[in-house]
Amino acid sequence: MADKIKIALAQIAPKLGDVKANLELHLETIDRARGQGADLVVFPELSLTGYLLKDMVPEAALRRDSPEMQKILKASEKIAVVFGLAEEDPSYVYFNSACFADGGKIVHMHRKVFLPTYGMFDEGRFFGQGTTLSAFNTRFGRFGLLICEEAWHSFCPYLLMLDGTVLVANIANGTARGLEEKSRMGSSAIWEKMNRFYSDLHGFFWIFVNRVGFEDGVGFWGGSEIIDPNGKPELKLPYFEEDLKTAEISFGKVRRARLRTPLLRDEKLDFAINELLRIRGGNHSLPPALPAARKPASKRRKAKR
Amino acid sequence: MKVDLTIDPAFVTGVLVDFLRREAGKFGFSKGVIGLSGGLDSTVSAYLAARAYGPENVLGILMPYQTSSPGSVSDAEEVVKRTGIRSWKVEITPMADAYLQRVPEADRVRRGNVMARCRMIILFDQSQKEGALVIGTSNKSEAMLGYSTWFGDMASSINPLGDLYKTQERQLAAFLGVPEQILKKTPSADLWAGQTVEGELGFSYELADQILYLLVDERWRGEEIIEAGFPAETVMQIEKIVAASQYKRALPTVAKLSRRTVGIDFQLSRDWNR
Numbered sequence: 129m130a131d132k133i134k135i136a137l138a139q140i141a142p143k144l145g146d147v148k149a150n151l152e153l154h155l156e157t158i159d160r161a162r163g164q165g166a167d168l169v170v171f172p173e174l175s176l177t178g179y180l181l182k183d184m185v186p187e188a189a190l191r192r193d194s195p196e197m198q199k200i201l202k203a204s205e206k207i208a209v210v211f212g213l214a215e216e217d218p219s220y221v222y223f224n225s226a227c228f229a230d231g232g233k234i235v236h237m238h239r240k241v242f243l244p245t246y247g248m249f250d251e252g253r254f255f256g257q258g259t260t261l262s263a264f265n266t267r268f269g270r271f272g273l274l275i276c277e278e279a280w281h282s283f284c285p286y287l288l289m290l291d292g293t294v295l296v297a298n299i300a301n302g303t304a305r306g307l308e309e310k311s312r313m314g315s316s317a318i319w320e321k322m323n324r325f326y327s328d329l330h331g332f333f334w335i336f337v338n339r340v341g342f343e344d345g346v347g348f349w350g351g352s353e354i355i356d357p358n359g360k361p362e363l364k365l366p367y368f369e370e371d372l373k374t375a376e377i378s379f380g381k382v383r384r385a386r387l388r389t390p391l392l393r394d395e396k397l398d399f400a401i402n403e404l405l406r407i408r409g410g411n412h413s414l415p416p417a418l419p420a421a422r423k424p425a426s427k428r429r430k431a432k433r
Numbered sequence: 434m435k436v437d438l439t440i441d442p443a444f445v446t447g448v449l450v451d452f453l454r455r456e457a458g459k460f461g462f463s464k465g466v467i468g469l470s471g472g473l474d475s476t477v478s479a480y481l482a483a484r485a486y487g488p489e490n491v492l493g494i495l496m497p498y499q500t501s502s503p504g505s506v507s508d509a510e511e512v513v514k515r516t517g518i519r520s521w522k523v524e525i526t527p528m529a530d531a532y533l534q535r536v537p538e539a540d541r542v543r544r545g546n547v548m549a550r551c552r553m554i555i556l557f558d559q560s561q562k563e564g565a566l567v568i569g570t571s572n573k574s575e576a577m578l579g580y581s582t583w584f585g586d587m588a589s590s591i592n593p594l595g596d597l598y599k600t601q602e603r604q605l606a607a608f609l610g611v612p613e614q615i616l617k618k619t620p621s622a623d624l625w626a627g628q629t630v631e632g633e634l635g636f637s638y639e640l641a642d643q644i645l646y647l648l649v650d651e652r653w654r655g656e657e658i659i660e661a662g663f664p665a666e667t668v669m670q671i672e673k674i675v676a677a678s679q680y681k682r683a684l685p686t687v688a689k690l691s692r693r694t695v696g697i698d699f700q701l702s703r704d705w706n707r
Contacts, residue, residue: 183699310441
């Protein structure tokens with residue numbers, strides 16, 4: 129296994145629902161990444177379909193043996209590719225999936241477990257929920273795939289660390305929200321904090337690839353990045369613009385980070401399992417009681433007058 | 434307590450210009466038509482559209498009625514001059530009066546709504562002729578307070594201002610370099626002489642925006658906002674107005690009969706296949 133690999137981040141703006149056009153964009157981008165000498169190219173979440181699919185998920189979904197999949201797998205003969213798709217299961221359940229393809233084959237397919245269904249998000253209405261998360265072996269070392277929202281559940285990166293991951297790719301459709309951060313989106317600030325925090329704490333490389341463009345007024349802020357095991361950026365792409373950039377990473381950094389702070393070595397798996405089982409069994413103290421019920425608003429307002 | 438609604442106007446301008454280009458471009462459009470009133474909203478939209486599409490690809494249409502303030506027209510002309518966009522002036526008095534003469538009993542609200550809807554007819558007709566999109570000029574404060582005419586000034590194809598409060602829009606305007614007299618102008622729909630938004634509603638945008646931000650964006654309860662020191666009367670009034678104007682922020686209600694109904698469970702993005 130090579131100590132150094134070159135990773136390309138493909139910050140694209142897919143066309144909503146137009147799989148044919150997006151496939152062409154993927155093939156062309158994969159070629160360009162190869163031209164930059166990349167060993168691996170990473171696309172955003174649902175990169176073959178776009179995000180706000182709603183009722184059209186079944187129209188845009190692909191099976192593992194679809195001709196479109198064959199084309200992208202063929203392109204992975206010379207370079208590893210991570211991409212996102214709406215996946216049709218033979219039982220006609222549809223998943224928001226991330227695929228790691230290499231050597232012309234699917235190495236791993238991850239089905240998104242945490243489908244945000246609140247506020248502006250409605251994924252749980254249109255997608256089936258994945259049920260597993262595991263790291264997997266690649267020619268670059270043990271790899272972990274996460275899809276967007278999964279990073280917000282801290283158990284997911286933690287689990288990937290325990291599972292031996294040295295390199296995580298989180299592929300995202302991060303939406304632009306919140307103006308309080310002034311020169312970047314409020315949502316970008318939280319993501320950038322998480323990307324740095326997880327890689328620093330768990331001592332792995334963290335690849336974050338976010339798309340750009342707008343769908344029905346919703347902007348995607350881009351800002352894709354590679355963060356090293358010390359929480360420092362190795363590569364940063366611009367906000368809101370398409371881009372393709374490559375950086376070389378060295379796994380020596382993982383070794384050194386984990387020697388300096390051997391948190392993985394000192395993890396206590398049985399302890400974690402026992403505590404989780406205890407909590408699941410309901411044997412835990414209840415949250416603090418809620419404050420006493422307030423008087424109805426109308427009464428209190430009258431009293432003030 | 435004071436709510437900080439400060440934005441980075443250069444950053445927001447970048448996002449909105451990208452929005453205008455991409456959302457129009459997907460449908461094959463690279464031109465815009467805007468109704469120019471000489472007020473802040475249409476001025477800011479015009480400045481943004483000029484940046485997004487180039488001034489030669491933006492048509493500003495001045496549509497005064499005989500009672501419109503003369504200052505409105507000269508301010509709109511100043512916007513045309515400064516941005517370099519193309520312009521066309523068409524008096525709506527004959528068009529509106531052809532109908533209004535038939536309903537002499539109509540009060541000023543009805544008359545104002547007729548004028549706003551006459552302007553909508555002209556904008557959409559011209560947008561077809563130009564191969565352009567009608568660029569919206571309604572901000573979030575107006576949308577939340579329902580202070581606008583349904584299918585009148587609210588009608589547009591894409592709206593860069595719809596998620597910005599008036600207070601934030603003013604910062605954007607200053608950054609874009611809009612004429613000082615427009616920036617300082619008392620907000621008015623100019624539907625009748627002497628009309629002002631703040632006079633009609635009874636509170637300032639500066640106050641309303643802070644309350645709206647807490648209510649809508651941060652989901653505070655009315656009582657919490659009052660406890661934080663905002664005037665109880667205004668908070669309660671705004672809560673009522675937001676609830677009462679919800680219909681203006683929705684499409685017409687459809688009676689569901691089939692298994693898949695427009696507006697209910699026929700869920701498709703407008704940008705599908707774009």
